[in-house]
Amino acid sequence: MTDRMLWPIVAAVLGFLYAFYDFAAGRTGEVCLAFIISTSICLVGLFWHYPRLAGVEVYELSVLALSLGGFMGSHPELYRSLLFAWMIIASMGGAILCIPRSSKPRPSTAWRSLRIGCVLAVVFQVGLAVAGFAQLLLIEKRPRASFRVLGNPLLQSLAFSSDGNRLATVGGFGSQLTTAKLWDAGTGGKLAEIVDTNVTDDPKLARLHFIDDHLALAIRADGHSSIAVLDVSKRETKARFEWADEACGGAATFSHDGGQFVYGNFEGHVRVFDLSAGKLTVDLNRRGGQVDCLAVSRANDKVACAAQANAIEVWRLSDSRQITALCSGANVECIDFSADGRLVACGTDAATVEVFDVAEECRIITTRCFCNGIVSSIAFSPNGEILACGASRGVTILIDPESGEARGKLRMWGGSEVRCISFSTDGKRLATGNLRGDIAVWQLD
Numbered sequence: 001m002t003d004r005m006l007w008p009i010v011a012a013v014l015g016f017l018y019a020f021y022d023f024a025a026g027r028t029g030e031v032c033l034a035f036i037i038s039t040s041i042c043l044v045g046l047f048w049h050y051p052r053l054a055g056v057e058v059y060e061l062s063v064l065a066l067s068l069g070g071f072m073g074s075h076p077e078l079y080r081s082l083l084f085a086w087m088i089i090a091s092m093g094g095a096i097l098c099i100p101r102s103s104k105p106r107p108s109t110a111w112r113s114l115r116i117g118c119v120l121a122v123v124f125q126v127g128l129a130v131a132g133f134a135q136l137l138l139i140e141k142r143p144r145a146s147f148r149v150l151g152n153p154l155l156q157s158l159a160f161s162s163d164g165n166r167l168a169t170v171g172g173f174g175s176q177l178t179t180a181k182l183w184d185a186g187t188g189g190k191l192a193e194i195v196d197t198n199v200t201d202d203p204k205l206a207r208l209h210f211i212d213d214h215l216a217l218a219i220r221a222d223g224h225s226s227i228a229v230l231d232v233s234k235r236e237t238k239a240r241f242e243w244a245d246e247a248c249g250g251a252a253t254f255s256h257d258g259g260q261f262v263y264g265n266f267e268g269h270v271r272v273f274d275l276s277a278g279k280l281t282v283d284l285n286r287r288g289g290q291v292d293c294l295a296v297s298r299a300n301d302k303v304a305c306a307a308q309a310n311a312i313e314v315w316r317l318s319d320s321r322q323i324t325a326l327c328s329g330a331n332v333e334c335i336d337f338s339a340d341g342r343l344v345a346c347g348t349d350a351a352t353v354e355v356f357d358v359a360e361e362c363r364i365i366t367t368r369c370f371c372n373g374i375v376s377s378i379a380f381s382p383n384g385e386i387l388a389c390g391a392s393r394g395v396t397i398l399i400d401p402e403s404g405e406a407r408g409k410l411r412m413w414g415g416s417e418v419r420c421i422s423f424s425t426d427g428k429r430l431a432t433g434n435l436r437g438d439i440a441v442w443q444l445d
Contacts, residue, residue, distance in 0.1 A: 140411055143440035144429070147188035155419055155433045157207045159215075159254075164424030166191065167431055168215055169439065170206045177203035180217050180230065185429060185441050194235050196228040205247055207261070209254035214238060216254060216275065218261050220247045227261055227275065241278055245271065250334075251291040251305065256298045264291030270305055272317065284315050293334050297341035302358070304344050306332035312346060314358055326356045329366060333374050339384035343401060347375025353389050355401050367404035369397045379421040381430075386444075388430060390418025396432050412440045 155171035167185045170177060178199045182191040194215065201221035208217045215230045226242040247263035251270075254261055260281075261273040268289050272282035284303070294305035302323065304314045312326040312335065330348035337344055343364070345355045351370040356363050369375065370391045377390035380401065387401040394412035399405060412418065412434055420433040430442045 141408065141442065143410075143412075144443045145184075145186060145188035145441040146412070146439065147183065148436075148438055154435065155437045155439075156205065158420045158422050158431055158433050158439065159209050160185065160422055160424040160429065160431065161210045162212060162425055164426060164429050166210075167422075167439070167441065168208050168210065169433065169437075170208050170217065171437055174202055177206040177219060178217075180208055180215055182215075182232065183439070185424075185431070188439070188441070192232070192235060194230045194232065196226075196230070196237065196240075198228065198237070198240060199226060205249075205252060207252050207254060209258040211258035211275075216258055216261075218247075218252065218254070220252070222246075225263070225273075227273065229275070239275075241273070241275070243273070243280065245280075248290050249292060251294050253294065253296060255296045255300050257300070260296070260300060262294060262296050262303055264294055264305060264307075266290060268307070270294065270303060270315070272303075282317050282320060284320055286313070288313065293332065295336045295344075297337040298339055299341055302337065302341055304335055304337060306335055306346065310348075312344065312356070314344065324358060324361045326358075326361065326363070328354055333376055334378045336378050336380050336387075338380045338401060339382055343380075343384075345378055345380065345387055345401060347378045347389055347391075349374040351375060351391065353378065353387070353399065353404075355387070355404075364402065365404040367399060369399065369406075370395065373417075376417050377419055377421045379423060381423050382425060382427040386427075388421050388423070388432075390421050390432060392417045394418060394434055394438075396421065396430075410440070410442055412438060 154173065155169065156177065157171070158167060158169045160167055165185055167183045169181050169183065170179070178196045180194045182194070183189065184191055196217055196219065199219050199221055201223075203219045203221050205220040206217065208215060210216075211229065213232055215232055216227055217230060218225065218227045223246065224242060224244050225247055226240065228237050229239040230236070231238045245265050248266045251264035252262070259275055261275070262270065263273075264270045268286050268291065270284040270286060270291060271280055273279070274281040286305075286307070288307045288311065291305045291307045294303060296303050301317055302314055303317060304312060306312050306328075310328040310331055312328060312332060314323045314326070315321065316323050326344065328346055328348060330350035330352060332346045333349055334347045335344065342358060343355055344358055345353060347353055351372050351374065352366055352368050353375055354363055354366045369389050373392040375389050375391050379388050380386070381388070384401070386407060387399050388396055389399065390396045394416055396410040396412075396418050397406060398408040398410070400407055410430070410432065412432060416434040416436045416438065418432050419435050420431075422431045423429070428444055430444055431439060432442070433439045
């Protein structure tokens with residue numbers, strides 16, 4: 001009896017480890033998933049001819065269950081449900097071996113060949129797991145610090161302090177968006193929470209940025225927008241601005257110096273709120289529909305916005321005139337300016353990154369950074385030499401913006417979509433945040 005129970009238990013534990021690695025590293029793809037499903041179906045049939053293969057079946061079904069959880073890594077509730085399914089399957093596997101089985105006719109040669117093929121497939125999966133863990137732990141670059149900042153998903157914004165030693169985050173739902181959290185960028189330890197208590201309506205969007213030793217927190221609520229300038233040391237509001245307008249979707253950001261808040265509203269206008277003047281100073285009266293995403297140049301003289309799927313407009317803020325219109329090969333999901341304002345880079349829903357020369361009005365490169373999915377976040381380094389591109393399954397790729405050549409790959413545990421990317425002022429640190437609220441801080445060479 002002990003031998004019969006030990007076999008499925010060991011197999012189930014191996015299956016859990018394989019699937020845990022698969023989920024954590026975000027490596028499950030359509031081909032791998034199809035391979036696991038087909039092997040599972042074959043093993044179900046074999047089980048009826050070979051009762052002692054119940055342990056292998058437990059292993060395979062547990063791999064299938066948790067690999068599905070990893071494939072849907074942006075939905076942790078599905079992962080938890082499949083984890084419970086794995087526990088039930090593992091328990092049933094041990095119970096099945098205790099049930100006496102009637103003798104079966106001797107299987108045909110085809111059945112024996114199928115058994116050999118399935119066993120080889122399982123051995124192949126175990127080999128992949130071992131190789132994957134070795135790569136994850138010994139080869140790939142590991143973050144300087146990693147931590148969870150949210151109990152609920154949907155990280156909305158993160159920002160480094162001017163010295164790069166602190167990291168501010170905001171995200172979640174409803175009243176959670178009124179709370180900015182400060183973290184030690186070197187250790188991941190939580191330093192403080194600062195709350196904007198003046199927001200009474202249900203917040204829908206939040207963005208933040210460090211301004212010297214203060215933190216600016218912009219919030220969109222029902223019918224209006226507000227910016228609270230928070231004193232980090234005293235944990236209180238130093239100044240507050242509010243006006244009747246709403247930023248739409250992801251089309252909202254602070255300028256790189258934090259002095260301006262730029263956003264697109266539901267009427268298709270792009271507006272600039274100047275914190276030093278305490279009022280709206282620029283209104284770009286566009287006619288291209290709502291803006292999906294936008295970026296401001298570091299000199300605060302240009303804004304690039306994406307609307308109408310694959311159209312990118314570049315405007316000059318000094319006279320509110322459009323400089324050029326660029327056309328991407330796919331729907332634009334994120335956008336950023338290079339340090340000198342010469343280049344505009346965008347990530348698309350076709351897993352590609354495109355870089356344009358604004359003055360020449362032409363596309364320099366189009367590179368496919370990922371196998372599939374969307375490029376959900378993008379950011380130039382302060383010196384303009386690196387372009388960081390984040391996508392699904394926790395992967396951020398560093399490329400050369402002039403040639404498109406890959407300069408490195410950073411992988412977060414959890415396999416969830418990278419929603420936020422931020423460089424420190426000196427460019428030596430990079431913070432990546434995924435949809436679930438996991439943060440990784442990377443030390444760049």
